[in-house]
Amino acid sequence: MKDTTIEIRWHGRGGQGAVTSAELIAMAAIAEGEYAQAFPSFGPERRGAPVLAFNRIDNANPIRARSSVINPDIVAVLDPGLLYITDVVSGLKQNGTLIVNSPKSLVDIKSEFGGPWKLAVVNATAIARELLGVNIVNTTMLGAVVKATGIIKMESLVEPIEERFGARAKRNIDACAKAYKEAEIAEPVAVRARQKREFQVEKWPAWQELLPGCVVIEAGSASQYRTGDWKSQHPESDYSKCIKCGLCYIYCPEGCIVPKLGEEGFFEADMYYCKGCGICAQECPKDVITMVEES
Ligand code: SF4
Ligand code: SF4
Structure with missing residues (x-):
């Protein structure tokens, strides 16, 4: 059977809503008649700790896999700092898509994280702060993900967002739409040039x-x-x-x-x-x- 499953890995921090992003995109895909699943993988369960969430979406076959996504087609990074402490592109397929929340320009991010994948950059933190008043970028990042991948239609997100956010839905939909408009996209490049941040470890007194x-x-x-x-x-x-x-x-x-x-x-x-x-x-x-x- 031909593999028709698209896999997404979300990198976020506790409190940023990566799990909600995955759930909303799954609900939208199901509303479009596709098979979909969404599930999280937590590390230390506290605000600010790195967390992962995953999606599988399939427009032809039921999804039986329940394991973590190791070789994603799409990676979305909700927190700019994670780029420098986590290998976010680990296992990302050739010609996959990397979507990054960063205040940096597309050119700068491409010089650090460009590779054989499509790259999309959006300042989701600024958009979320402006329209939602908080640094919770889950719905904002959905707009960039949809623009970069076309995995679902923007209009399919409206109902799940309304269901989840009630009176706050309109602002979340606006943030999502703004990110869709502002996300910048670069096509894959052949050479992957990345730098890891070096840390100096200090010795503290016992x-x-x-x-x-x-x-x-x-x-x-x-x-x-x-x-x-x-x-x-x-x-x-x-x-x-x-x-x-x-x-x-x-x-x-x-x-x-x-x-x-x-x-x-x-x-x-x-x-x-x-x-x-x-x-x-x-x-x-x-x-x-x-x-x-x-x-
Ligand atoms: S110094 Fe940092 S970790 Fe400590 S209370 Fe302030 S913000 Fe929290
Ligand atoms: S020591 Fe200074 S900074 Fe710390 S709580 Fe007191 S007033 Fe605030």
Whole structure:
């Protein structure tokens, strides 16, 4: 039997809605009379952690496979940072399609991630922030995916989005339509030129090595995992308002807020481990800390 199944792999972070993207596209495909499935694969189950979701869509045969998608026809990347920490094109078929959410230009992304696949780039974060007010890019990215692949019709997404989002559907449909309009597309190139970001691993003192009088605050998973790679936002401080209360230091769930070097009483976040949860900004009583989008 001829293989008629199209497979999609979604790369996102917890909270960005990759699973919802997969579900919506499956519902739209089913509405068009195709066979479809959508399912997630979670790693650490928390906001900001990398997550995967998958689709299989087949216009001719029922789908019996239930395994993760290893050799996708289409890869969609919801978070720009994932490009540099995950091999998002792993197994992507020759002449497949890579769709990326990035503020970078098509030319720049192509120089880093171009290959024997069609490439589409859209600044879905900016669109979602403008039209939805949040960095949840699931419905926005659907517009880019539909434009780059034609796997379903745009109008087929309307009903699933209305069903899922109710009163918020109109804004989500608008975001999807805007991404469809703004996504830029490049055809496959023969040579794949990619660069991986290099990290410098630091050695932190063990708790036994701390000076007498130090308070030990046990960190979350940050010390074991480079959770700094997870963040889509980071904290920035206006120290002129800081009263040195230390609440940010106490409340950071990753224990990654540390005394600021050379400035007694002030604190700063270690970006290698900050996962951008925004708790420090919420807890600061003087609005010193603002969460800023990663560039
Ligand atoms: S955003 Fe603030 S509280 Fe959250 S991990 Fe980063 S420094 Fe800690
Ligand atoms: S919580 Fe705010 S005011 Fe308190 S030390 Fe941290 S930044 Fe300064």
